[in-house]
Amino acid sequence: MTDLTNYRNIGIFAHVDAGKTTTSERILKLTGKIHKTGEVHDGEATTDFMEQEQERGITIQSAATSCFWNDHRLNIIDTPGHVDFTIEVYRSLKVLDGGVGVFCGSGGVEPQSETNWRYANDSGVARIIFVNKLDRTGADFYRVVKQIEDVLGANPLVMALPIGIEDNFIGAVDLLTRKAWVWRDPNDPAKYEIEDAPEDMTGIIEEWREKLIETAVEQDDAVMEKYLEGEEPSIDELKSCIRKGTISLSFFPTYCGSAFKNKCVQMILDAVVDYLPNPTEVKPQPEVDLEGNESGEYAIVDPGKPLRALAFKIMDDRYGALTFIRIYSGKLEKGMTVLNTFTGKSERIGRIVEMHADERIELDTAQAGDIVAAIGLKNVQTGHTLCDPDKPATLEPMVFPDPVISIAVAPIDKGASEKLGIAIGKMIKEDPSFRVETDQDSGETILKGMGELHLDIKVDILKRTHSVEVEVGSPQVAYRETVTKRIEDTYT
Template identity: 35%
Template sequence: CQPVAVQLPVGCGPPHFQNPFRGLIDLVAMKQLTWVPETEGREYVASEIPSELRQEAELWRGQMLDRLSMYSDELTELLLAEQPVPVDLIEAVIRKATIHNLVVPVLCGSALDRIGIQPLLDAVAKYLPSPVDIPPVEGKDPKTGKTIRRKADPSEPFCGLVFKVQAERHGDLDFVRVYSGRLKAGSRVYNPGKDKKENVPQLWRILADDRHQVPEVEAGDIIGIVGMRHSVTGDTLCDPKHPILLEPIAFPETVISMAIEPENTAERKKLAEVLEMMKRQDPTFQARESEETGQTIISGMGELHLEVITHRLVRDFGLNVRVHKPRVSYRETIERTVEVTGRCHRNVAGQMLFAELTIRMEPFSQGVKRVVVCVDPGVDLPAAFLNAALEVLAEQGEGGGMLGYPLMNVRITVLGGKTHETESTELAFRLAARDAFDRALREAGVVLLEPLMRLEVTTPEEHLGEIVNDLQQRRAEITHTHHRGQMTVIEAQAPLANLFGYANAVRSLSQGRATYTMEPCSYGPAPPEVLQSFL
């Protein structure tokens, strides 16, 4: 995908600058658009490009047409003949190339100064694909796993995806993208991911703060539904008679946690209700009650994420809360592959129990970040005993490793077992499975994994040395540096445990001139000294 500039900014900087950003040049129509400050962005004036900007505009327009000529023979012929290129042809080529992921139109504007909003919305309508321009959506049959395709056609069976949940006074508002078919108010839909049916009492068309109730929607619409009980972000909704499960939205695992509690016990119930609502709104946020301490633990994508959550509790819901120091959400995995046999040969409540279960535990990272439990095809055990063992192995995997942190990237395979005619029971195999899991975990060796964050720091050149030295002290690995205008951009990976308070540090080192972004990247082995502190 190649970027193609279709606009140029006129001016640069806030209103108090000598040459403030006040408009833009449309390279397609070759007009200057200037916004009227008194109208707060509602009105702009189209005029001829001033002579002092004409040469630069023609240079950028030539580059735009050269790039677009790669995707249109008609445009190429006009350029070679030095003939004028119609605006309609340029827009048609941009649209076609954009739909085929060949180019990305680049526009400019400022939401703060309300400049460039109207041309941006016009570009969305002109260049981005409509539902009929994209391939049919693919999903799976919930029962057979067979691939199903649905066209963006009102005559197809209904299917849609919940992509956002917003809390409302009278119930959650679910935002749904309708991929195929029609949906009427008052109908029932099926959520195949949760195997639940939902009522759709009302349909709302959302236009910023305005809402309009509509009786029916069809393929291509984005609508709001109030009153669904079970559906959350990433869930599929479909016709109960024609089920389809769309590809779910993949959300990263939380990397940081901290304890939170209300300042008075009377607000404990309200806090629990608000946190549950926030979990439905934001799938990257989790809240649970600690079994050891009884405290409420909230988890998120980073220090700033939890700060925003805490601020919302106070500002939006009037809750006075106390928060404790953030804690890194470590994970565990295993070092090597082992095969062990778990045994149960004991007297329980006057009854002799016998069971043996052989398993293999191995590192496994083929796109799966949790514990996978499976059965070797050659295993010949009664179904009830095997299911009891599999259930325990899955529970143990979810329960955590040697250090108490959740396990990830581990596969457990049941290889076989032994039974006794009278002494083997489901309980015996549950005990044997627990023994096998504990043995395997001890022999496989523990590896502590720490969350790594992807950093991008943008700093003036004169502060580059201080920023780099500080990152190295935080065990960061600098992967790339490059220039962006007059600034230097540093790309790095660093352990989250060493990045607490980094916002204040980077401001101090750069006299407030550097900025940074941070997002979860992956998990990596923690150094020996960190592991030793847990042993």
């Protein structure tokens, strides 16, 4: 197994169309996880495997995968960017240690960027910023950096400056080394050259490099004293300072590039390894009592401790229900019995699998720090804690938003009512932001979700996945009259 210090559990999040899934695809290609790059607009991205995702060109549900870079294991969750599927971002960030926030070089900070950033702040997730699409018309790296400061109230630590912009974008200058990373072969994304930075950028490079150093050295008194005495810190000293500041959320290393044009994604991978925390470097998960109050105990990231794991996602596929689990302490083994502290009942782990989008790799065991999926769990739902039956404890639960829009549905085939109920039950288990109720006055089945697109997708899933076609309409409004005052009258 990989040493825990070489783990990086990260999510990739962004506003819709900022290039998040394209970035994920390039990461998988560069790390050798896939051998052919699939494009989102062609419906061939690895992590967009639902039919609805491939047809619409957007991410609808989070997808997990893993890869290796510089002897480090990267467990990656690619999340949706559309506001209707925010729940997927929330529950992913809840179990991750770090993240890559992708911003469009022309669109800048957009509405879902703010929501995602707020969730990441609430979860205490360390982040790297990637200003993407600098090859796009209207792209402006410096404007986006200013927006991140002003709109998000964040402190972006600029680590690289773009060389060229829009059609002339060819790479970036690494401010630590003052070296230019240049991509000149559009047919070979792995091929780039490291050379001296352009002479006409000397002034701006020194300006931003000084800002970087002044911010970084604040993380280490000894390095700061050295800097104040006129001695420039070494690159290793600066990297150590940047790592400390990133993990403490003091600032966010900021890079630039074009994932679609295969430029600068290597810089992001290096930064994930160099600056984002391993599972032992983040704040331990608090354990809570039955009322949800912190007990004062914590799930220490250690394979030798009692099992503490959180179920953060349920997915029903053709092989049965998959329960996605983040293990915080202890070990999970195939065939072992665990306690679900929410139900108070024991569950047996039938199989353990490592996920690569919709593909599975069988495992015999998993340990603290791992993100895996379990097969065979019967009554586990999102947010439930799985633990050692002999040493039970509950982790902090998840809180889900209430739906904001409703539709009424009825099966076209009147004999399919029971089938509809079973299908909706499975869908609710997968998606805690999706609800159903029966109107007491009209008898209608009311589906509730986070937006029109959210419910459109659910209706489509009913048809394609569960073979239940429904009629869709607006919920009926029951009008009632109330007697407001007493009136006496006499009939003659």
